[in-house]
Structures are given as structure tokens and as C-alpha cells.
Amino acid sequence: xxxxxxxxxxxxxxxxxxxxxxxxxxxxxxxxxxxxxxxxxxxxxxxxxxxxxxxxxxxxxxxxxxxxxxxxxxxxxxxxxxxxxxxxxxxxxxxxxxxxxxxxxxxxxxxxxxxxxxxxxxxxxxxxxxxxxxxxxxxxxxxxxxxxxxxxxxxxxxxxxxxxxxxxxxxxxxxxxxxxxxxxxxxxxxxxxxxxxxxxxxxxxxxxxxxxxxxxxxxxxxxxxxxxxxxxxxxxxxxxxxxxxxxxxxxxxxxxxxxxxxxxxxxxxxxxxxxxxxxxxxxxxxxxxxxxxxxxxxxxxxxxxxxxxxxxxxxxxxxxxxxxxxxxxxxxxxxxxxxxxxxx
Amino acid sequence: xxxxxxxxxxxxxxxxxxxxxxxxxxxxxxxxxxxxxxxxxxxxxxxxxxxxxxxxxxxxxxxxxxxxxxxxxxxxxxxxxxxxxxxxxxxxxxxxxxxxxxxxxxxxxxxxxxxxxxxxxxxxxxxxxxxxxxxxxxxxxxx
Numbered sequence: 001x002x003x004x005x006x007x008x009x010x011x012x013x014x015x016x017x018x019x020x021x022x023x024x025x026x027x028x029x030x031x032x033x034x035x036x037x038x039x040x041x042x043x044x045x046x047x048x049x050x051x052x053x054x055x056x057x058x059x060x061x062x063x064x065x066x067x068x069x070x071x072x073x074x075x076x077x078x079x080x081x082x083x084x085x086x087x088x089x090x091x092x093x094x095x096x097x098x099x100x101x102x103x104x105x106x107x108x109x110x111x112x113x114x115x116x117x118x119x120x121x122x123x124x125x126x127x128x129x130x131x132x133x134x135x136x137x138x139x140x141x142x143x144x145x146x147x148x149x150x151x152x153x154x155x156x157x158x159x160x161x162x163x164x165x166x167x168x169x170x171x172x173x174x175x176x177x178x179x180x181x182x183x184x185x186x187x188x189x190x191x192x193x194x195x196x197x198x199x200x201x202x203x204x205x206x207x208x209x210x211x212x213x214x215x216x217x218x219x220x221x222x223x224x225x226x227x228x229x230x231x232x233x234x235x236x237x238x239x240x241x242x243x244x245x246x247x248x249x250x251x252x253x254x255x256x257x258x259x260x261x262x263x264x265x266x267x268x269x270x271x272x273x274x275x276x277x278x279x280x281x282x283x284x285x286x287x288x289x290x291x292x293x294x295x296x297x298x299x300x301x302x303x304x305x306x307x308x309x310x311x312x313x314x315x316x317x318x319x320x321x322x323x324x325x326x327x328x329x330x331x332x333x334x335x336x337x338x339x340x341x342x343x344x
Numbered sequence: 345x346x347x348x349x350x351x352x353x354x355x356x357x358x359x360x361x362x363x364x365x366x367x368x369x370x371x372x373x374x375x376x377x378x379x380x381x382x383x384x385x386x387x388x389x390x391x392x393x394x395x396x397x398x399x400x401x402x403x404x405x406x407x408x409x410x411x412x413x414x415x416x417x418x419x420x421x422x423x424x425x426x427x428x429x430x431x432x433x434x435x436x437x438x439x440x441x442x443x444x445x446x447x448x449x450x451x452x453x454x455x456x457x458x459x460x461x462x463x464x465x466x467x468x469x470x471x472x473x474x475x476x477x478x479x480x481x482x483x484x485x486x487x
Contacts, residue, residue, distance in 0.1 A: 010367050033368050035375035043367065120484045182345030182437070183444035186470045189451055254483050308347050312355035314379040321346045321386055322479050329474035336467040 013099040014045070014058070018106075021092060024049050040071070040232065044109055055109035057088065061102040062313070071095070073155050075105045077231035080150035080207065085138045086110075086227050110227040113218025116261070121254050123214070123261055130223030132262025133271060135214075138228060139246065140275025143206045143239035152207060156236045162201040164238040169194055169291060172298040179298075179305040186332050187297045190290055193335060197343045199284035202238035210234050212242040213251040214260040240280065243272060244288030249330050250296065250323065290338060293331035300324035345441075348433060349390040352383045382481065389479050397476050398436035402428055405443040408469055409450065412462055416453060419446050 011031045018026040027048040036042025040059040047056050061071060071093065078090035092106040116123035124131045147153045159167045173191055176184070210233025218226040246260055247268070253261035259268050269280050304320030307313065347355075359380060364373070409416070409423040426442050429435035447466075454462040 010365070031367050032370045033365075033372040034370075035372055117484060119481065120486060122486055125486060182441055183448055185444050185447045185451060185466075186474060188448050189466070189470065192452070192455065304346050307355060308351050312358045314355055314359055314376060314383060317347055317352055317355045317383055318379055318386075321352065322382075322481060324346050325474070325478050329471075329478050332467075332470040332474040336471055339463070339467055 010043075010100070011045070017094070017099050018047060018092075022049060029053070040074075055111055056091070056106050057109045058104055058106050060100060060104035061097075062311075070155070071103050071105055071232070073152065073234055074230075074232040075107075076152040076155060077207070077209075077234040078107060080152040081142065081145075081228075081231075084145060085141055086225060087231075088227055088229075110218055112220060113226040114221055115218060115229075116215050116253070118215050118251060118253070123253055124219070124223070127219075127221070127223030128258065128262045131219055131225065132258075132260065132268060134219075134223070134225040135217070135246070135260060135262060136268045136271040137275045138225060139209075139212055139242055140272040140278075142209060142212075142242070143204075143272070143276040143278060145207060147205060147207045147236055150207060152234060153236065158205055158236050160201075161203075161205060161238075164202045164205070164241075165194075165199050165287065165291070168237055168241060169294070172291075172295045175298040176294075176301050179302045181301075181305055181308070184297065184301070184328075186328055186335070187294055190294050190297075190331055190335050193338065193343055194287065194291055194294065197287065197338075199238075199240075199287035200281055202240070203278050203281075204239065205236055206239040208235050208237040208239065208241045210242070211245070213246050213248070214253065214262070215251065238284075238288070239276065239278065240285055240288045241291070243269075243280065244285055245292045245295070247285075247289060248292045248296065250327055286338060290331070290334050293327055293334060296327040297324065297331065300327060345437060348437075349387045349394065352387050352390075356380050356383055385481060386479050394433055395431060395436060398433070398440055399428060399431065400476060401473055402426075402436065402439055402443055404469065404473070405440075405447055408447070408465065411465070412450060412454075415457065415459070416450055419450050419453070422446055 011028045014031070015026055015028045018028070029046045029048060031043060031045040033041065033043050036059070041062050043058040043060070045056055045058065046053045059071070059074070072095060075090050075093045078087050081087050082089050088107040088110055090105060090107045094100070094105065095103050097103050122128070147158075169191065176187060209228070209231055211230050212228070216230045217228045220226055247265060249256065251260050252258060255261055257264065259265050262268070263271075273279055300319050300323050303316040304324060307316040307320050310316070359376060406423055406426075409420040412420055423443060423446050426439050428439050451463070451466050454466065
């Protein structure tokens with residue numbers, strides 16, 4: 001690829017890579033790492049080619065991660081939905097790593113946006129309703145899209161509609177069993193209950209974003225969503241999975257009356273149903289809500305293991321401690337409530 | 345197990361001691377310092393309450409076994425034999441791991457036996473246990 005060694009400055013190696021990739025001399029300017037979650041290292045930079053500068057984002061595999069994901073899935077998710085919903089334009093996918101040592105991809109940069117911290121109260125202020133309208137409209141459009149012609153569908157075998165729940169639960173249960181460092185009676189009880197009380201089959205197969213929530217999109221501070229980000233957990237499945245995850249109290253900014261700090265749950269469902277053309281079965285949604293807590297537990301269990309045994313990435317330490325315990329409480333409350341309501 | 349206070353501090357030390365890369369300057373370093381502060385806040389909470397939370401949880405699990413009834417005698421006897429030792433966090437965690445494993449067995453047995461009373465008691469206990477373990481951090485208000 002190039003003679004530059006890994007000890008050379010990151011920016012120089014990136015310049016060499018892009019110059020070869022685009023067949024033109026590329027100058028990299030304003031290179032800076034930005035906080036972008038623990039699943040990928042995220043860098044912003046300007047690439048100057050032939051006197052024209054373009055703002056770009058590079059996402060590189062970390063040494064340790066919240067989740068073990070394939071960067072090709074994330075890249076193809078952006079490719080699939082570019083032009084359908086607001087997402088950055090994917091430009092370069094490097095699966096081997098080359099001069100940057102670890103696999104990465106590059107996409108266009110969306111400037112001028114904000115991302116809400118989950119620790120923040122009322123992050124959208126007076127624009128909460130407009131953000132909710134955008135958030136659940138976009139999710140409805142993702143659910144409505146036929147996955148078959150989309151590039152991302154080639155990454156996965158399509159589950160049967162009746163098996164979406166089982167495949168999702170099997171996958172995350174395997175993560176918990178692999179990474180658990182201490183017995184967790186709450187999630188064990190939740191997983192048994194989920195298997196005894198399965199939801200109805202999915203109404204349709206959709207691309208599931210996998211981490212669709214407050215904090216994973218850019219907004220302009222005036223009520224408009226500029227870009228949906230962090231598609232690394234995208235897969236095919238029941239579209240209710242994304243809706244339930246987005247409704248999880250972990251993302252409600254400490255306001256139980258509004259989902260994702262935006263609208264009431266009923267308002268959000270009405271918008272989603274209008275845009276997706278689907279209807280929400282409340283019993284199935286209840287199943288996916290408890291599942292969301294189990295999925296969260298799996299992610300935080302891996303975070304804790306990676307933090308202690310891996311690279312001590314502080315985001316993993318935070319997720320594996322604070323978030324894990326908060327989600328345990330959400331899960332315990334939800335489990336008890338469902339049994340009170342008649343779950344076997 | 346969630347990372348211990350020692351693990352969290354080790355992470356902070358490793359981060360602060362690592363040589364800074366030029367591309368890390370700016371928003372990334374600002375965010376990282378904020379995370380160091382949050383982790384230190386969590387460590388303070390763990391140091392203040394960690395032992396008490398573990399002693400209370402272990403005692404509550406033993407009490408659940410004691411109330412579970414003769415059907416579960418074998419597990420109850422096993423749970424009663426697990427002590428908290430010298431109350432060091434590591435010792436308490438080791439006891440907690442053994443007690444939690446027995447608790448999982450107890451709940452599975454209760455479900456198989458259709459023991460609704462014990463099932464409800466265990467679900468109630470899970471709520472109390474998770475509430476006791478939760479770390480409450482101050483929310484951030486918009487600027």
C-alpha cells in the first residue's frame with residue numbers, strides 16, 4: 001500500500017492512503033479525534049484534493065470495543081439508507097487496515113450538529129416535539145423500507161418472521177454467557193421469562209438499526225435531525241426491536257413521561273405507525289422492551305470485561321458500571337411488572 | 345461483575361499517564377477528562393457504600409433462602425454456609441458470586457415447581473437489589 005511505517009504521524013499515513021486510493025495528491029488538515037462512542041475510534045479531518053477541501057469522518061476499529069461488530073455492516077448500512085433517511089455519505093471502506101493498522105471507513109462529515117448526552121436533562125429544550133416527530137418518522141421510514149434490494153441485506157441470512165425474536169435473544173444470551181464475570185440473577189430470570197412468553201411473529205422483516213436512540217443522531221438545535229449515526233449493530237429483524245430500544249428508560253433523559261426526551265410513547269407510536277405503514281402490537285412491544293434491557297445487559301457485560309481485561313477504555317468502564325447497574329434496575333422493574341400483568 | 349473501584353482507578357491512571365497524541369487534543373481530551381471525573385465520582389460512591397451494599401445483599405439472599413421452605417433445603421443449607429469472611433470487598437464479592445449462583449438455581453427450581461409465592465418474593469428482591477446497587481450520578485443540565 002505504502003512505505004510509511006506505523007510510527008509515522010497518523011495524518012501522514014492517512015494522506016498516503018487517500019492519495020493512493022483516489023489517485024490524486026491529498027492533503028489532510030485539521031485532523032482531530034472526537035468522542036464518538038467506544039465501538040469505533042472516530043476522527044474528523046478535512047481532505048484537500050486539487051484545491052478543494054471536503055469535511056470527512058474516519059471510523060477505525062478500536063483495540064477493545066463495547067461490541068464486536070463488522071465495519072462492513074456499518075458501511076453498507078450507510079450506503080443502504082443514504083438518500084432514504086439523513087445519514088452521512090459513505091466513501092471508503094478499508095477492511096484490512098493497511099497503514100492505519102486496523103480496519104476503518106471514511107464518510108462525509110455533517111457539520112453544525114449536536115449530539116445529546118444521555119446524562120443530560122431536557123437536551124432538546126423547546127424543540128423536543130419536533131425532534132420526536134423527526135426521530136420516529138425516520139425510524140418508521142427505516143422500518144417501511146424493503147431490505148431485499150438494499151446493499152446491507154447481503155451481509156445477513158434473513159430470519160423467518162416467527163424467528164426474529166429467538167435469533168435476537170439467542171445472540172445476546174450467548175454474549176452474556178461468554179463475557180459474564182459474576183452471576184447475574186436478574187438477567188437470567190428475564191431471559192427465561194422472554195422464552196416462556198414469546199411475542200407474535202414480526203409483521204415484516206426490516207433493517208434494524210440496532211442502537212436507534214437519543215444520543216445517536218446529530219440535530220441542529222432547532223428541531224431538525226441532520227444525521228442518524230452509529231449503525232454498527234444493524235441487522236435484519238423485527239422493526240419493533242428498534243422502537244422498544246428507543247423507548248428504553250435509559251435514553252429518556254431522566255423524564256419518564258417522554259420517550260427519548262421527546263414525546264409521549266403514544267405520540268411516538270402514532271408517528272411511527274403513520275410512516276411505517278405497520279401497527280404496533282402492545283404485547284409484542286412489551287416483550288421487546290424487556291428484551292432491550294437484556295440486550296443492554298449483554299453490551300454492558302462485554303464493556304465490563306473489556307475494560308478490566310482489555311485496554312481500560314474509560315467509556316467501557318463507565319458503561320460497564322454505571323449503565324450496567326441502571327439497566328439492571330430498569331430490567332428488574334419491567335420483569336416484575338410483566339409478571340404482575342400475567343406473564344407466566 | 346461490574347468493575348471494582350480499583351479497576352476504575354487503574355483505568356483513570358492508565359489514561360492520565362498515557363502520552364498524549366497530537367490528534368487527541370481538543371474535544372476528545374475534554375470528553376476524556378469529563379469521563380475521568382465521572383469515574384472518580386463513581387469510585388467515591390463505591391468506597392462509601394460498596395462494602396455495606398454487598399453485606400446487605402448477601403444477608404438478604406441468605407434470608408430469602410431461610411424463608412424459601414423445606415422444598416429447597418439443600419440449597420438453603422449451602423447458602424447458610426457461605427460467610428462474608430473479613431469483609432474485604434474481594435471476599436464479599438466471592439461470597440456474593442456463590443450466593444447469586446445459588447439464587448439463580450433457587451429461582452429456576454421455584455419456576456419449575458410453580459411456586460408463585462417464592463417467584464414473587466424473588467422478583468421483589470431483584471428490584472430491591474438493583475436499587476441498592478444503582479449509582480446515582482448528577483444529571484447534566486443544559487447550558
